Amino acid sequence: MARQVYLETPEGVLEDVKVRHPQCAAPVWAADGEAWPPLRPGAPQDPPALRAVLVLRRRGDNIGPLTESGDRVVTFLIDAATTAELDALEAEVRTSVDVTVRR
Helix, strand or coil: CEEEEEECCCCEEEEEEEECECCECCCEEHHHCCCCCCCCCCCCCCCCEEEEEEECCCCCCEECCCCCHHHCCEEEEEECCCHHHHHHHHHHHHCCEEEEEEC
């Protein structure tokens, strides 16, 4: 099973995104032209995995209210063998991504 999660972000000017998760050294700044990392699906016997954290906006972008898909700032991709494992990993990753904005 796989899941893509979009994080809610505070309004302001995007300064940085940091990831404090052992399965992800740094986010990919896709909006800056960084290529998506090669993503491979997990096998059923694999442990739950964080596959990527992607930043969809550029540093310095003004982040306003979320009104359409183009307003999204950060997303991550995870997979696991069960829904319960996905839910647990999602909660873990949500707390490990720090989005810094200047208000």
